Amino acid sequence: MEILRRAVLAVALIAGVAAAAGAAPPSGAAAGKSGAATPGAATAKSAQARTASAAGGQHVDGVAAVVNDDVILQSDVEEQLYLLLARAQQQPDSDMVDTLRRQVLDQLIDDKLIVAEAKRQGLTVSDVEVDRVVEQQLAQKVQELGEEQAFREQLRRENTTEDRLREKYHHDVRLQMLGQRLLAKQFPSRAVPQAEAEAFFKANPSKFPKAPAEVRLSVIQIPVTPDSAASAKGRDAVLEARKRIEGGEKFAKVAADVSDDPNSARSGGDLGFFTQGTMEPAIDKAAFSLKLGKLSDPVLT
Known part of the structure:
Protein backbone atom coordinates (compact mmCIF):
# COMPACT_ATOMS: atom_id res chain seq x y z
CA MET A 1 0.00 0.00 0.00
CA VAL A 17 0.46 25.68 30.71
CA ALA A 18 -0.95 25.03 34.15
CA ALA A 19 -4.37 24.17 35.42
CA ALA A 20 -6.41 27.01 36.80
CA ALA A 21 -9.87 26.99 38.23
CA GLY A 22 -12.08 29.92 39.14
CA ALA A 23 -12.67 30.17 42.83
CA ALA A 24 -16.36 30.25 43.59
CA PRO A 25 -17.50 32.82 46.12
CA PRO A 26 -18.50 31.37 49.48
CA SER A 27 -22.15 30.47 49.76
CA GLY A 28 -24.28 30.97 52.77
CA ALA A 29 -27.76 31.21 54.11
CA ALA A 30 -29.53 33.55 56.42
CA ALA A 31 -29.43 30.98 59.15
CA GLY A 32 -28.56 27.33 59.45
CA LYS A 33 -30.19 24.45 61.24
CA SER A 34 -26.78 23.33 62.52
CA GLY A 35 -26.81 26.07 65.14
CA ALA A 36 -24.25 28.36 63.51
CA ALA A 37 -26.57 31.22 62.60
CA THR A 38 -25.50 34.58 61.29
CA PRO A 39 -25.90 37.56 63.64
CA GLY A 40 -29.51 38.61 63.98
CA ALA A 41 -30.73 35.60 61.97
CA ALA A 42 -33.95 33.84 62.75
CA THR A 43 -33.93 30.57 64.58
CA ALA A 44 -36.07 27.49 64.23
CA LYS A 45 -37.29 24.93 66.69
CA SER A 46 -38.52 21.52 65.58
CA ALA A 47 -41.38 19.82 67.28
CA GLN A 48 -42.89 16.43 66.81
CA ALA A 49 -46.23 16.39 65.08
CA ARG A 50 -49.10 15.90 67.47
CA THR A 51 -52.55 14.91 66.40
CA ALA A 52 -55.23 15.04 69.04
CA SER A 53 -58.81 13.85 68.84
CA ALA A 54 -61.46 16.36 69.69
CA ALA A 55 -65.11 15.81 70.47
CA GLY A 56 -67.05 14.39 67.59
CA GLY A 57 -64.01 12.58 66.11
CA GLN A 58 -62.43 15.70 64.61
CA HIS A 59 -58.64 15.89 64.41
CA VAL A 60 -56.56 18.85 65.50
CA ASP A 61 -53.70 19.66 63.15
CA GLY A 62 -50.24 18.88 64.55
CA VAL A 63 -47.33 21.30 64.86
CA ALA A 64 -44.33 20.14 62.85
CA ALA A 65 -42.00 23.04 63.70
CA VAL A 66 -41.91 26.56 65.12
CA VAL A 67 -39.74 29.19 63.41
CA ASN A 68 -39.53 32.22 65.67
CA ASP A 69 -43.25 32.96 66.15
CA ASP A 70 -44.28 31.25 62.91
CA VAL A 71 -45.74 27.74 62.97
CA ILE A 72 -45.33 25.02 60.38
CA LEU A 73 -48.28 22.65 60.59
CA GLN A 74 -48.11 18.96 59.95
CA SER A 75 -50.72 19.47 57.22
CA ASP A 76 -48.28 21.85 55.45
CA VAL A 77 -45.68 19.08 55.39
CA GLU A 78 -48.14 16.45 54.21
CA GLU A 79 -49.47 18.69 51.44
CA GLN A 80 -45.98 19.32 50.07
CA LEU A 81 -45.12 15.63 50.43
CA TYR A 82 -48.26 14.65 48.51
CA LEU A 83 -47.40 17.01 45.64
CA LEU A 84 -43.84 15.69 45.57
CA LEU A 85 -44.99 12.08 45.34
CA ALA A 86 -47.65 12.91 42.76
CA ARG A 87 -45.09 14.53 40.47
CA ALA A 88 -42.63 11.67 40.93
CA GLN A 89 -45.33 9.16 39.93
CA GLN A 90 -43.64 6.50 42.06
CA GLN A 91 -44.62 4.35 45.01
CA PRO A 92 -41.72 4.64 47.48
CA ASP A 93 -41.52 2.42 50.55
CA SER A 94 -42.29 3.73 54.04
CA ASP A 95 -38.64 4.45 54.84
CA MET A 96 -38.29 6.60 51.73
CA VAL A 97 -41.52 8.43 52.54
CA ASP A 98 -40.20 9.21 56.05
CA THR A 99 -36.95 10.50 54.54
CA LEU A 100 -38.84 12.70 52.07
CA ARG A 101 -41.09 13.97 54.87
CA ARG A 102 -38.03 15.10 56.86
CA GLN A 103 -36.56 16.76 53.78
CA VAL A 104 -39.84 18.59 53.12
CA LEU A 105 -39.91 19.84 56.71
CA ASP A 106 -36.30 21.00 56.49
CA GLN A 107 -37.11 22.91 53.31
CA LEU A 108 -40.15 24.56 54.88
CA ILE A 109 -38.01 25.63 57.86
CA ASP A 110 -35.41 27.07 55.48
CA ASP A 111 -38.15 28.96 53.67
CA LYS A 112 -39.38 30.54 56.90
CA LEU A 113 -35.83 31.50 57.86
CA ILE A 114 -35.20 33.17 54.51
CA VAL A 115 -38.42 35.18 54.71
CA ALA A 116 -37.69 36.21 58.31
CA GLU A 117 -34.14 37.30 57.56
CA ALA A 118 -35.17 39.14 54.39
CA LYS A 119 -37.84 40.98 56.38
CA ARG A 120 -35.31 41.84 59.09
CA GLN A 121 -33.00 43.35 56.46
CA GLY A 122 -35.82 45.26 54.78
CA LEU A 123 -35.77 43.27 51.53
CA THR A 124 -38.98 43.04 49.51
CA VAL A 125 -40.25 41.77 46.18
CA SER A 126 -43.15 43.49 44.42
CA ASP A 127 -46.26 41.65 43.28
CA VAL A 128 -45.64 42.88 39.72
CA GLU A 129 -42.25 41.16 39.62
CA VAL A 130 -43.64 37.94 41.04
CA ASP A 131 -46.71 37.91 38.77
CA ARG A 132 -44.57 38.31 35.67
CA VAL A 133 -42.44 35.27 36.54
CA VAL A 134 -45.48 33.21 37.56
CA GLU A 135 -47.18 33.81 34.21
CA GLN A 136 -43.99 32.80 32.41
CA GLN A 137 -43.77 29.59 34.42
CA LEU A 138 -47.41 28.68 33.79
CA ALA A 139 -47.01 29.29 30.05
CA GLN A 140 -43.86 27.18 30.07
CA LYS A 141 -45.70 24.38 31.88
CA VAL A 142 -48.44 24.33 29.25
CA GLN A 143 -45.82 24.36 26.49
CA GLU A 144 -43.95 21.43 28.06
CA LEU A 145 -47.16 19.36 28.17
CA GLY A 146 -47.96 20.26 24.58
CA GLU A 147 -51.48 21.64 24.90
CA GLU A 148 -54.00 23.14 27.29
CA GLN A 149 -55.91 19.86 27.64
CA ALA A 150 -52.79 18.00 28.76
CA PHE A 151 -52.17 20.75 31.30
CA ARG A 152 -55.69 20.32 32.70
CA GLU A 153 -55.19 16.57 32.89
CA GLN A 154 -51.96 17.05 34.82
CA LEU A 155 -53.78 19.30 37.30
CA ARG A 156 -56.42 16.58 37.75
CA ARG A 157 -53.77 13.92 38.41
CA GLU A 158 -52.19 16.15 41.05
CA ASN A 159 -55.62 16.81 42.58
CA THR A 160 -55.22 20.56 42.27
CA THR A 161 -56.52 23.50 40.28
CA GLU A 162 -54.93 26.23 38.22
CA ASP A 163 -55.69 28.78 40.95
CA ARG A 164 -54.01 26.63 43.58
CA LEU A 165 -51.03 26.01 41.28
CA ARG A 166 -50.78 29.74 40.60
CA GLU A 167 -50.85 30.41 44.34
CA LYS A 168 -48.07 27.89 44.91
CA TYR A 169 -45.98 29.35 42.09
CA HIS A 170 -46.55 32.81 43.53
CA HIS A 171 -45.26 31.66 46.93
CA ASP A 172 -42.27 29.78 45.48
CA VAL A 173 -41.24 32.60 43.14
CA ARG A 174 -41.44 35.24 45.86
CA LEU A 175 -39.35 33.04 48.14
CA GLN A 176 -36.79 32.39 45.43
CA MET A 177 -36.46 36.08 44.59
CA LEU A 178 -36.13 37.01 48.27
CA GLY A 179 -33.43 34.39 48.66
CA GLN A 180 -31.54 35.70 45.64
CA ARG A 181 -31.66 39.27 46.93
CA LEU A 182 -30.62 38.18 50.40
CA LEU A 183 -27.68 36.26 48.97
CA ALA A 184 -26.69 39.18 46.74
CA LYS A 185 -26.72 41.50 49.75
CA GLN A 186 -24.74 39.11 51.93
CA PHE A 187 -22.19 38.33 49.22
CA PRO A 188 -22.12 41.13 46.66
CA SER A 189 -20.39 40.25 43.41
CA ARG A 190 -17.06 41.88 42.70
CA ALA A 191 -15.15 41.88 39.44
CA VAL A 192 -11.64 40.52 40.00
CA PRO A 193 -8.95 42.06 37.74
CA GLN A 194 -6.98 39.54 35.66
CA ALA A 195 -3.70 40.53 37.31
CA GLU A 196 -5.17 39.99 40.79
CA ALA A 197 -6.55 36.58 39.82
CA GLU A 198 -3.21 35.48 38.37
CA ALA A 199 -1.34 36.71 41.45
CA PHE A 200 -3.69 34.77 43.73
CA PHE A 201 -3.24 31.63 41.64
CA LYS A 202 0.55 31.88 41.75
CA ALA A 203 0.51 32.49 45.51
CA ASN A 204 -1.90 29.62 46.25
CA PRO A 205 -1.21 26.79 43.79
CA SER A 206 -2.24 24.12 46.30
CA LYS A 207 -5.82 25.45 46.34
CA PHE A 208 -6.37 24.63 42.66
CA PRO A 209 -6.79 21.21 41.03
CA LYS A 210 -3.90 19.91 38.98
CA ALA A 211 -4.39 19.36 35.27
CA PRO A 212 -1.94 18.69 32.43
CA ALA A 213 -0.95 21.52 30.11
Whole structure:
Protein backbone atom coordinates (compact mmCIF):
# COMPACT_ATOMS: atom_id res chain seq x y z
CA MET A 1 0.00 0.00 0.00
CA GLU A 2 1.34 3.38 -0.93
CA ILE A 3 2.31 5.41 2.07
CA LEU A 4 1.60 9.11 1.90
CA ARG A 5 3.56 11.62 3.93
CA ARG A 6 2.15 15.00 4.83
CA ALA A 7 3.96 18.28 5.34
CA VAL A 8 1.99 20.07 8.02
CA LEU A 9 2.05 23.76 8.88
CA ALA A 10 0.90 23.94 12.50
CA VAL A 11 0.07 26.80 14.78
CA ALA A 12 -0.45 26.01 18.44
CA LEU A 13 -2.52 28.35 20.54
CA ILE A 14 -1.55 27.43 24.05
CA ALA A 15 -4.65 27.46 26.19
CA GLY A 16 -2.80 27.14 29.46
CA VAL A 17 0.46 25.68 30.71
CA ALA A 18 -0.95 25.03 34.15
CA ALA A 19 -4.37 24.17 35.42
CA ALA A 20 -6.41 27.01 36.80
CA ALA A 21 -9.87 26.99 38.23
CA GLY A 22 -12.08 29.92 39.14
CA ALA A 23 -12.67 30.17 42.83
CA ALA A 24 -16.36 30.25 43.59
CA PRO A 25 -17.50 32.82 46.12
CA PRO A 26 -18.50 31.37 49.48
CA SER A 27 -22.15 30.47 49.76
CA GLY A 28 -24.28 30.97 52.77
CA ALA A 29 -27.76 31.21 54.11
CA ALA A 30 -29.53 33.55 56.42
CA ALA A 31 -29.43 30.98 59.15
CA GLY A 32 -28.56 27.33 59.45
CA LYS A 33 -30.19 24.45 61.24
CA SER A 34 -26.78 23.33 62.52
CA GLY A 35 -26.81 26.07 65.14
CA ALA A 36 -24.25 28.36 63.51
CA ALA A 37 -26.57 31.22 62.60
CA THR A 38 -25.50 34.58 61.29
CA PRO A 39 -25.90 37.56 63.64
CA GLY A 40 -29.51 38.61 63.98
CA ALA A 41 -30.73 35.60 61.97
CA ALA A 42 -33.95 33.84 62.75
CA THR A 43 -33.93 30.57 64.58
CA ALA A 44 -36.07 27.49 64.23
CA LYS A 45 -37.29 24.93 66.69
CA SER A 46 -38.52 21.52 65.58
CA ALA A 47 -41.38 19.82 67.28
CA GLN A 48 -42.89 16.43 66.81
CA ALA A 49 -46.23 16.39 65.08
CA ARG A 50 -49.10 15.90 67.47
CA THR A 51 -52.55 14.91 66.40
CA ALA A 52 -55.23 15.04 69.04
CA SER A 53 -58.81 13.85 68.84
CA ALA A 54 -61.46 16.36 69.69
CA ALA A 55 -65.11 15.81 70.47
CA GLY A 56 -67.05 14.39 67.59
CA GLY A 57 -64.01 12.58 66.11
CA GLN A 58 -62.43 15.70 64.61
CA HIS A 59 -58.64 15.89 64.41
CA VAL A 60 -56.56 18.85 65.50
CA ASP A 61 -53.70 19.66 63.15
CA GLY A 62 -50.24 18.88 64.55
CA VAL A 63 -47.33 21.30 64.86
CA ALA A 64 -44.33 20.14 62.85
CA ALA A 65 -42.00 23.04 63.70
CA VAL A 66 -41.91 26.56 65.12
CA VAL A 67 -39.74 29.19 63.41
CA ASN A 68 -39.53 32.22 65.67
CA ASP A 69 -43.25 32.96 66.15
CA ASP A 70 -44.28 31.25 62.91
CA VAL A 71 -45.74 27.74 62.97
CA ILE A 72 -45.33 25.02 60.38
CA LEU A 73 -48.28 22.65 60.59
CA GLN A 74 -48.11 18.96 59.95
CA SER A 75 -50.72 19.47 57.22
CA ASP A 76 -48.28 21.85 55.45
CA VAL A 77 -45.68 19.08 55.39
CA GLU A 78 -48.14 16.45 54.21
CA GLU A 79 -49.47 18.69 51.44
CA GLN A 80 -45.98 19.32 50.07
CA LEU A 81 -45.12 15.63 50.43
CA TYR A 82 -48.26 14.65 48.51
CA LEU A 83 -47.40 17.01 45.64
CA LEU A 84 -43.84 15.69 45.57
CA LEU A 85 -44.99 12.08 45.34
CA ALA A 86 -47.65 12.91 42.76
CA ARG A 87 -45.09 14.53 40.47
CA ALA A 88 -42.63 11.67 40.93
CA GLN A 89 -45.33 9.16 39.93
CA GLN A 90 -43.64 6.50 42.06
CA GLN A 91 -44.62 4.35 45.01
CA PRO A 92 -41.72 4.64 47.48
CA ASP A 93 -41.52 2.42 50.55
CA SER A 94 -42.29 3.73 54.04
CA ASP A 95 -38.64 4.45 54.84
CA MET A 96 -38.29 6.60 51.73
CA VAL A 97 -41.52 8.43 52.54
CA ASP A 98 -40.20 9.21 56.05
CA THR A 99 -36.95 10.50 54.54
CA LEU A 100 -38.84 12.70 52.07
CA ARG A 101 -41.09 13.97 54.87
CA ARG A 102 -38.03 15.10 56.86
CA GLN A 103 -36.56 16.76 53.78
CA VAL A 104 -39.84 18.59 53.12
CA LEU A 105 -39.91 19.84 56.71
CA ASP A 106 -36.30 21.00 56.49
CA GLN A 107 -37.11 22.91 53.31
CA LEU A 108 -40.15 24.56 54.88
CA ILE A 109 -38.01 25.63 57.86
CA ASP A 110 -35.41 27.07 55.48
CA ASP A 111 -38.15 28.96 53.67
CA LYS A 112 -39.38 30.54 56.90
CA LEU A 113 -35.83 31.50 57.86
CA ILE A 114 -35.20 33.17 54.51
CA VAL A 115 -38.42 35.18 54.71
CA ALA A 116 -37.69 36.21 58.31
CA GLU A 117 -34.14 37.30 57.56
CA ALA A 118 -35.17 39.14 54.39
CA LYS A 119 -37.84 40.98 56.38
CA ARG A 120 -35.31 41.84 59.09
CA GLN A 121 -33.00 43.35 56.46
CA GLY A 122 -35.82 45.26 54.78
CA LEU A 123 -35.77 43.27 51.53
CA THR A 124 -38.98 43.04 49.51
CA VAL A 125 -40.25 41.77 46.18
CA SER A 126 -43.15 43.49 44.42
CA ASP A 127 -46.26 41.65 43.28
CA VAL A 128 -45.64 42.88 39.72
CA GLU A 129 -42.25 41.16 39.62
CA VAL A 130 -43.64 37.94 41.04
CA ASP A 131 -46.71 37.91 38.77
CA ARG A 132 -44.57 38.31 35.67
CA VAL A 133 -42.44 35.27 36.54
CA VAL A 134 -45.48 33.21 37.56
CA GLU A 135 -47.18 33.81 34.21
CA GLN A 136 -43.99 32.80 32.41
CA GLN A 137 -43.77 29.59 34.42
CA LEU A 138 -47.41 28.68 33.79
CA ALA A 139 -47.01 29.29 30.05
CA GLN A 140 -43.86 27.18 30.07
CA LYS A 141 -45.70 24.38 31.88
CA VAL A 142 -48.44 24.33 29.25
CA GLN A 143 -45.82 24.36 26.49
CA GLU A 144 -43.95 21.43 28.06
CA LEU A 145 -47.16 19.36 28.17
CA GLY A 146 -47.96 20.26 24.58
CA GLU A 147 -51.48 21.64 24.90
CA GLU A 148 -54.00 23.14 27.29
CA GLN A 149 -55.91 19.86 27.64
CA ALA A 150 -52.79 18.00 28.76
CA PHE A 151 -52.17 20.75 31.30
CA ARG A 152 -55.69 20.32 32.70
CA GLU A 153 -55.19 16.57 32.89
CA GLN A 154 -51.96 17.05 34.82
CA LEU A 155 -53.78 19.30 37.30
CA ARG A 156 -56.42 16.58 37.75
CA ARG A 157 -53.77 13.92 38.41
CA GLU A 158 -52.19 16.15 41.05
CA ASN A 159 -55.62 16.81 42.58
CA THR A 160 -55.22 20.56 42.27
CA THR A 161 -56.52 23.50 40.28
CA GLU A 162 -54.93 26.23 38.22
CA ASP A 163 -55.69 28.78 40.95
CA ARG A 164 -54.01 26.63 43.58
CA LEU A 165 -51.03 26.01 41.28
CA ARG A 166 -50.78 29.74 40.60
CA GLU A 167 -50.85 30.41 44.34
CA LYS A 168 -48.07 27.89 44.91
CA TYR A 169 -45.98 29.35 42.09
CA HIS A 170 -46.55 32.81 43.53
CA HIS A 171 -45.26 31.66 46.93
CA ASP A 172 -42.27 29.78 45.48
CA VAL A 173 -41.24 32.60 43.14
CA ARG A 174 -41.44 35.24 45.86
CA LEU A 175 -39.35 33.04 48.14
CA GLN A 176 -36.79 32.39 45.43
CA MET A 177 -36.46 36.08 44.59
CA LEU A 178 -36.13 37.01 48.27
CA GLY A 179 -33.43 34.39 48.66
CA GLN A 180 -31.54 35.70 45.64
CA ARG A 181 -31.66 39.27 46.93
CA LEU A 182 -30.62 38.18 50.40
CA LEU A 183 -27.68 36.26 48.97
CA ALA A 184 -26.69 39.18 46.74
CA LYS A 185 -26.72 41.50 49.75
CA GLN A 186 -24.74 39.11 51.93
CA PHE A 187 -22.19 38.33 49.22
CA PRO A 188 -22.12 41.13 46.66
CA SER A 189 -20.39 40.25 43.41
CA ARG A 190 -17.06 41.88 42.70
CA ALA A 191 -15.15 41.88 39.44
CA VAL A 192 -11.64 40.52 40.00
CA PRO A 193 -8.95 42.06 37.74
CA GLN A 194 -6.98 39.54 35.66
CA ALA A 195 -3.70 40.53 37.31
CA GLU A 196 -5.17 39.99 40.79
CA ALA A 197 -6.55 36.58 39.82
CA GLU A 198 -3.21 35.48 38.37
CA ALA A 199 -1.34 36.71 41.45
CA PHE A 200 -3.69 34.77 43.73
CA PHE A 201 -3.24 31.63 41.64
CA LYS A 202 0.55 31.88 41.75
CA ALA A 203 0.51 32.49 45.51
CA ASN A 204 -1.90 29.62 46.25
CA PRO A 205 -1.21 26.79 43.79
CA SER A 206 -2.24 24.12 46.30
CA LYS A 207 -5.82 25.45 46.34
CA PHE A 208 -6.37 24.63 42.66
CA PRO A 209 -6.79 21.21 41.03
CA LYS A 210 -3.90 19.91 38.98
CA ALA A 211 -4.39 19.36 35.27
CA PRO A 212 -1.94 18.69 32.43
CA ALA A 213 -0.95 21.52 30.11
CA GLU A 214 -2.95 21.79 26.89
CA VAL A 215 -2.49 23.44 23.51
CA ARG A 216 -5.14 24.38 21.00
CA LEU A 217 -3.84 23.27 17.62
CA SER A 218 -4.69 24.53 14.16
CA VAL A 219 -3.13 22.92 11.09
CA ILE A 220 -2.93 23.18 7.32
CA GLN A 221 -2.38 19.74 5.81
CA ILE A 222 -0.93 19.24 2.32
CA PRO A 223 -0.17 15.69 1.07
CA VAL A 224 3.10 14.75 -0.63
CA THR A 225 4.25 11.55 -2.36
CA PRO A 226 7.56 9.78 -1.64
CA ASP A 227 9.46 11.14 -4.68
CA SER A 228 11.63 14.18 -4.10
CA ALA A 229 9.94 16.40 -6.69
CA ALA A 230 6.51 15.94 -5.17
CA SER A 231 7.95 16.44 -1.71
CA ALA A 232 9.53 19.72 -2.74
CA LYS A 233 6.26 20.81 -4.37
CA GLY A 234 4.34 20.06 -1.17
CA ARG A 235 6.87 21.96 0.92
CA ASP A 236 6.61 24.93 -1.42
CA ALA A 237 2.82 24.88 -1.04
CA VAL A 238 3.16 24.90 2.75
CA LEU A 239 5.66 27.76 2.65
CA GLU A 240 3.35 29.71 0.35
CA ALA A 241 0.51 29.23 2.83
CA ARG A 242 2.78 30.42 5.63
CA LYS A 243 3.71 33.48 3.60
CA ARG A 244 0.01 34.37 3.14
CA ILE A 245 -0.59 34.13 6.89
CA GLU A 246 2.48 36.21 7.73
CA GLY A 247 1.24 38.72 5.16
CA GLY A 248 -1.89 39.32 7.20
CA GLU A 249 -4.43 36.73 6.01
CA LYS A 250 -6.36 34.85 8.66
CA PHE A 251 -5.08 31.35 9.39
CA ALA A 252 -8.61 29.96 9.18
CA LYS A 253 -9.14 31.39 5.67
CA VAL A 254 -5.86 30.01 4.35
CA ALA A 255 -6.61 26.61 5.91
CA ALA A 256 -10.05 26.57 4.27
CA ASP A 257 -8.45 27.44 0.90
CA VAL A 258 -5.50 25.04 0.74
CA SER A 259 -5.76 22.33 3.44
CA ASP A 260 -6.23 18.85 1.98
CA ASP A 261 -8.13 17.54 5.01
CA PRO A 262 -11.80 18.49 4.47
CA ASN A 263 -12.80 18.14 8.14
CA SER A 264 -10.16 20.47 9.55
CA ALA A 265 -10.46 22.78 6.53
CA ARG A 266 -14.14 23.38 7.31
CA SER A 267 -13.20 24.45 10.84
CA GLY A 268 -10.40 26.72 9.64
CA GLY A 269 -7.77 24.14 10.57
CA ASP A 270 -8.84 24.05 14.23
CA LEU A 271 -8.33 20.60 15.81
CA GLY A 272 -9.22 21.63 19.36
CA PHE A 273 -7.24 21.10 22.58
CA PHE A 274 -4.63 18.40 23.17
CA THR A 275 -2.45 17.35 26.07
CA GLN A 276 1.18 16.49 25.51
CA GLY A 277 1.82 12.96 24.23
CA THR A 278 -1.59 12.48 22.55
CA MET A 279 -0.61 13.58 19.01
CA GLU A 280 1.89 12.25 16.46
CA PRO A 281 5.37 12.75 17.92
CA ALA A 282 6.51 15.26 15.28
CA ILE A 283 3.39 17.40 15.65
CA ASP A 284 3.45 17.02 19.44
CA LYS A 285 7.03 18.28 19.61
CA ALA A 286 6.35 21.22 17.30
CA ALA A 287 3.16 22.24 19.07
CA PHE A 288 4.56 22.21 22.61
CA SER A 289 7.76 24.00 21.62
CA LEU A 290 5.93 26.95 20.05
CA LYS A 291 5.21 30.21 21.77
CA LEU A 292 1.63 31.40 22.09
CA GLY A 293 0.07 32.23 18.71
CA LYS A 294 3.20 31.49 16.66
CA LEU A 295 3.56 29.53 13.41
CA SER A 296 5.73 26.43 13.17
CA ASP A 297 8.01 25.45 10.34
CA PRO A 298 6.65 22.70 8.04
CA VAL A 299 6.39 19.39 9.90
CA LEU A 300 6.73 16.10 8.02
CA THR A 301 4.63 13.25 9.42
